[in-house]
Amino acid sequence: MATMAHPDARRPNLPSADVQLPGVRDYEQVDNEITATLRPTGGWFLGLGVAVLCMLIGAAAWTYQIYWGLGQAGYAPPVMWGVYIITFVFWVGIGHAGTLISAILYLFRAGFRTTIYRCAEAMTVFAVMTAGLFPIIHIGRPWKFFWLIPYPNWRLIWPQFKSPLVWDVFAISTYLTVSTTFLYIGLIPDLAVLRDRETNPVRKRILAFLSLGWRNSEREWRHFARAYLFLAAFSTPLVLSVHSVVSLDFASGIVPGWHATIFPPYFVAGAIFSGIAMVFTIIIPLRKWWRLEHYVTLNHLDAAAKMCLFTSGVAGLAYLTEFFIAWYSGNPYEQQYFWNRVFGQWWWSAWILLICNMVLPLSLFSQRLRRNPTWLWILSLFINLGMWYERFVIVVPSLSHEFEPWQWTHYMPSWVDMAFLLGSFGWFFMWFLLFAKQLPLMALAEIKEIIPPKMHAFGGVGHHLAAEARPAAAKGGHH
Amino acid sequence: MAGILAAYRELDSTVHAIEELKRQNFRDIDVYTPVPRHELEHAVHPPQSPVRRYTLVGGLLGATFGYWVSIWTSDYWPLVVGGKAIASWIPYTIIGFEMMVLVGALATVAGMFINSRIPKLSMTVGYDPRFSHGDFGIFVRCAPDRAAAAEQVLRQHNPVEVRGAR
Numbered sequence: 001m002a003t004m005a006h007p008d009a010r011r012p013n014l015p016s017a018d019v020q021l022p023g024v025r026d027y028e029q030v031d032n033e034i035t036a037t038l039r040p041t042g043g044w045f046l047g048l049g050v051a052v053l054c055m056l057i058g059a060a061a062w063t064y065q066i067y068w069g070l071g072q073a074g075y076a077p078p079v080m081w082g083v084y085i086i087t088f089v090f091w092v093g094i095g096h097a098g099t100l101i102s103a104i105l106y107l108f109r110a111g112f113r114t115t116i117y118r119c120a121e122a123m124t125v126f127a128v129m130t131a132g133l134f135p136i137i138h139i140g141r142p143w144k145f146f147w148l149i150p151y152p153n154w155r156l157i158w159p160q161f162k163s164p165l166v167w168d169v170f171a172i173s174t175y176l177t178v179s180t181t182f183l184y185i186g187l188i189p190d191l192a193v194l195r196d197r198e199t200n201p202v203r204k205r206i207l208a209f210l211s212l213g214w215r216n217s218e219r220e221w222r223h224f225a226r227a228y229l230f231l232a233a234f235s236t237p238l239v240l241s242v243h244s245v246v247s248l249d250f251a252s253g254i255v256p257g258w259h260a261t262i263f264p265p266y267f268v269a270g271a272i273f274s275g276i277a278m279v280f281t282i283i284i285p286l287r288k289w290w291r292l293e294h295y296v297t298l299n300h301l302d303a304a305a306k307m308c309l310f311t312s313g314v315a316g317l318a319y320l321t322e323f324f325i326a327w328y329s330g331n332p333y334e335q336q337y338f339w340n341r342v343f344g345q346w347w348w349s350a351w352i353l354l355i356c357n358m359v360l361p362l363s364l365f366s367q368r369l370r371r372n373p374t375w376l377w378i379l380s381l382f383i384n385l386g387m388w389y390e391r392f393v394i395v396v397p398s399l400s401h402e403f404e405p406w407q408w409t410h411y412m413p414s415w416v417d418m419a420f421l422l423g424s425f426g427w428f429f430m431w432f433l434l435f436a437k438q439l440p441l442m443a444l445a446e447i448k449e450i451i452p453p454k455m456h457a458f459g460g461v462g463h464h465l466a467a468e469a470r471p472a473a474a475k476g477g478h479h
Numbered sequence: 480m481a482g483i484l485a486a487y488r489e490l491d492s493t494v495h496a497i498e499e500l501k502r503q504n505f506r507d508i509d510v511y512t513p514v515p516r517h518e519l520e521h522a523v524h525p526p527q528s529p530v531r532r533y534t535l536v537g538g539l540l541g542a543t544f545g546y547w548v549s550i551w552t553s554d555y556w557p558l559v560v561g562g563k564a565i566a567s568w569i570p571y572t573i574i575g576f577e578m579m580v581l582v583g584a585l586a587t588v589a590g591m592f593i594n595s596r597i598p599k600l601s602m603t604v605g606y607d608p609r610f611s612h613g614d615f616g617i618f619v620r621c622a623p624d625r626a627a628a629a630e631q632v633l634r635q636h637n638p639v640e641v642r643g644a645r
Contacts, residue, residue: 156555158555162570170545170577170578178580178584181588193611216610224515226530227587230530230583230584231584231588241580460488
């Protein structure tokens with residue numbers, strides 16, 4: 001057999017469980033480098049300013065719509081779901097990958113999760129907060145939003161628990177609560193680190209309050225580990241259930257293109273896919289700006305890109321299955337609708353979706369491209385675009401092309417719709433940027449867990465540094 | 480209660496110090512660590528965390544409430560629509576499931592808080608800020624007549640610092 005280099009040297013295609021951080025030496029380095037990201041910079045203020053401006057544009061559009069009424073949105077009956085519901089589903093989908101990366105990959109002990117999960121969890125919470133705005137905007141009279149909450153009216157009639165819209169309220173509010181709890185519980189040990197490093201007395205008191213007096217005792221860690229495990233175990237089926245429930249908003253209707261049993265797994269795969277793309281969109285510039293490439297290494301990106309490729313494949317299979325079932329069903333409405341989707345009135349949107357979500361991600365079969373952050377970032381933008389269009393293709397072509405030809409119509413979003421879309425990105429990134437300068441976007445405690453601890457037996461360093469410590473110890477350089 | 484506090488930079492030194500303290504019958508020990516480590520858990524040998532019971536009870540209560548509220552409200556105004564059942568357990572499973580997750584998760588957090596004894600309003604005797612940074616710590620609560628023995632054990636295992644704390 002020919003002599004071979006170490007397999008990692010030529011093909012660093014590590015099993016995801018083995019992704020490590022060779023560039024990080026000890027706990028002190030983790031604290032120093034990651035807390036350094038909390039110092040505001042000019043670029044951060046600029047980004048925050050742009051986000052707030054976008055949000056204000058959305059807020060102005062909302063004020064305008066409240067004054068003039070819901071007719072300012074581009075609804076064209078029977079297309080009474082438009083950009084608001086499309087963007088709602090889009091943001092719920094983005095919010096999926098956070099809990100997926102956090103909970104499911106935690107249960108599976110996937111090593112590449114450690115440095116990206118906090119960013120993904122924060123993304124989840126802010127994405128669901130963004131998504132939650134849209135049903136309120138869409139109802140037209142936002143001051144009546146509490147009618148969604150299940151309590152009886154004055155005639156003691158309760159909400160209809162057989163309605164998918166009520167399931168949605170339960171699913172989304174449970175998801176937001178559990179995701180926020182999961183994020184906060186994971187943050188407690190890191191808040192204690194910030195508390196202990198803080199010199200400003202006011203900030204120190206705030207951090208002491210938020211860290212709940214956490215003191216890193218073995219007792220606290222023991223209960224923390226169990227609670228975190230069970231929260232992950234609860235969150236895993238919750239992730240799958242939330243987007244399944246969102247999909248039932250569509251699948252329970254008899255509209256052509258919606259009434260399909262494939263919708264729950266189709267939506268879940270698409271949501272995870274879009275969420276991972278958004279993680280790439282955010283984490284790739286951050287690792288570069290913060291010079292934290294030795295935390296989010298190419299191995300991390302490679303492993304996450306494989307997950308992206310897999311979920312793209314599942315979503316692609318779902319798209320093709322929809323076409324197959326439309327043909328196989330023998331139902332002329334379904335067949336006509338799907339023909340119209342790709343070759344009719346809305347052909348351009350369907351092809352944007354297919355190219356961005358099915359064709360371009362195939363590039364991730366190439367290891368070279370999986371390990372190319374620039375390509376991953378560009379691809380993530382295409383996937384975000386494609387996933388917004390996936391929801392556009394589901395909502396608009398179906399409603400504008402129902403059973404009766406006289407009902408067929410066109411739909412064009414108004415400037416109010418587009419201002420809301422822009423405003424939603426502003427709202428999301430405003431919260432995200434504020435979070436990024438107050439709390440660490442990489443989990444200090446969990447990163448420290450994968451760094452070998454200092455050992456007296458290895459000359460006072462971790463076993464990964466033992467080889468370089470020994471010569472120093474031999475010279476009497478170490479205690 | 481007063482005691483002796485030691486800070487260590489190395490994990491194995493901390494483990495050896497804990498084992499030696501236990502051999503010498505010092506039972507009231509707090510161990511501090513910047514990260515959870517199995518080595519420390521094995522040395523301390525604590526009982527299993529009861530958080531799982533809170534999770535189970537919370538999950539069962541939540542699921543029961545979810546089914547109950549949807550069935551009860553349907554029966555409260557029994558209006559037959561389209562010949563369908565008044566209470567239909569299949570869609571109500573969604574409500575039951577979501578409530579199971581919600582109440583179960585919140586009960587888990589409550590279990591963690593109660594058993595970890597947080598939130599704490601004041602810092603505990605024996606805590607040092609470096610334990611959240613990179614060092615390991617051992618705080619031994621003992622009567623004054625045994626303090627010297629505890630300090631001797633702690634000093635045998637390469638501590639960064641050993642001091643009395645109250």
